[in-house]
Amino acid sequence: MKKLLSLLLALCMVFALAACGSESTPAETEGAEPPAESTEPVSEEPVEAELTIMMSFPQFMDQWETYCRQFEAKMLEEENIDLTINLEMPSSGDYESVLQTRLTGDDAPDLFTLHSNNIQTYYEAGHLTDLTNEELAGKIYPDVAAMVTYNDMLLGVPIESQAWGPLYNKAIFEECGLEVPNTLDELRNVVEVLEANGYTPFMLAFQEQWVPQLMTALTLGGKVSGEVPDWVDRMNAGEGSYSEMEEIFDVIDLIMQHGTDRAMETGAEAGAAAFANGEAAMFVQGTWASGTIMSTNPDMQLGVFALPVNNNEDCTKINLSVSTTLAVHPSSDQMDLALKFANYVLDDEDSSALFESCSFNPLATCHTYEPASWVADANVYVTEGRSYKDLVLPSAVTDEQGRLLQEYYVGSVTKDDIITRLDEVYAQAIAG
């Protein structure tokens, strides 16, 4: 009898929980009214509302938390809305799968970040709102806006734009009397001099496949923009081949042969920390690693250079891309607030401080801060016209490049295997 009782109790609790679940839904929808009520006198009780935002950079959690709190305060003051923002930041490795699950499960966040390369796919799947007529549209620099525009519609607020190349330790370069290399021969010379002075030239951190992948991003980008501008188009038409790009292995071999040991045991963060402590002079990573590097060693003199692919200086360029973009989901039941938040990201008064604290590059007219030294380094290349737009390859191919480079490093595949395999994966990706 006792058991039956406890079972009944358990059942009761289950139903009670279920009841709670269903009650919360009307509570949320009530929040949809505030825009209409906002014109009423402020003496009214503030209207409650909720916004869910998903972002893919947990390393900037603090900065965005603060920014969300600022927005909440602003809404309470200006619109008399007692807004609660749920800011979710899954780790960047899992972000896409979490986001996809939420989008397909009809549980879309009101705002979410995505990579600008995926804008077309997400738009066609009906997950993006057109922001062309919002106030923010006029503020974004045209070059940057072009990267988040599809079919003449501005579909996202660019947040992270990068002008990036390998990082180097300026202090070590200065000590050895070295200049930034512009050709592959100069890079070989740099490696030689560094080794003669007892420094390890390259930091290798290959545990996560996206880090070795950066070598292909930079070398393919340089080679394609300098010598074979139609390569990606031909690849997408099924008429190109990675064998045209064989040259990129010259510099990849150079990096792998003159790097730190135990590369497969070093993660991206550990690598950045070791690099900051001077264990190597160069690190094929992007400026996004600057956070870890500068917090490990605040005195680090961090620089950025363009990775040479061959001896043609036209191929030695900086990669320019927009990665993280903030989008508004069309099914948001708080559309008005969601759009307000999107506009607030490029707010005239507060945006600069946010972008500066995350050391993002300035990308709109409202950004008036002095960029960090490494950002300035990269911007020199950009102003000299020595930059190219990040290549957009199918993500299966990008993934495969990273994995194959890991295998190449441990010696289980050869250069020719990689070329054959990448051609196969590319063919599959454009067919699917």
Add this chain to the structure above:
Amino acid sequence: MGGSRRANLRLLLFCAPALIVYFVFKLIPAVSGIGYAMTDWNGLSQDYSFVLFDNFIAVFSDTYFWRSVWFTLKYVAVMVVVANVIALLLAVAIESRRRAKGVYRTIFYMPNMISMVIGGYMWMFIFTQVLYYMADNWGLTFLDHSWIGDPHYSFIAIIIVASWSTVGYLMIIYMAALQGVPADLLEAAQLAGANSRQCFFRVTLPMILPAVTICIFWTLNSGFQVFDVIYALTGGGPGRATQSVAMNIYEEAFRGNIRYGYATAKSTILFVIVMVITLIQLKVMKSREAEL
């Protein structure tokens, strides 16, 4: 009549919570998954078309998938032996102690209570930092291997971590079975002049065969679905050298080409493989048990 019906109903009620959860979260997705396996859905768009058996046909020429199947088979084979042998040894060792049984039982069971992902990251730290520290500073050079980067050693690393976390669970099952072995049987065997090894292999082991069946069934089943240890430890790398079937399916569904339908087809095939193997195993083991 009425009494037994009521008893049945009551039993069913007791099972209901578990059954409902199983039905809603396991059975329905599994069955509807077979439907998705026949589509080209990409997990994102709202419409998709039926491609019938195209996905299943494509799986047969997918070298990475079969390589991951081969890796998983190796993993399962090694795990079934290693984990069960160690668990049985531990169980016997602890059962033969007179004092402090509870302490040892708790200590060896503890890793099982830690989430495998956390355990995996802990071990990753050990393999990538602690072992190197020991190798560099204490001269233990036999530890200086590429534990994550060399497929050969990373397989050993995975087995170590996986056994570390599963052995405790199996040990508990074996201990319970050992306690059920009647003392008079063992005594009789001893009186008949059997030494301790004979006692174990001729009396104890046959008596605990049902537990062996359960444990092997469990290791087989969980071995085929292995994901979290490898994900946390090597991420399937270098390249795909330590990729299990579950990881291959995850990658197909959520990374790269995002071919959801195709990934579901793969998991249906995995399901069939696991089912066939466990059915054979149960049949073989059950017939053995019946003999005794």
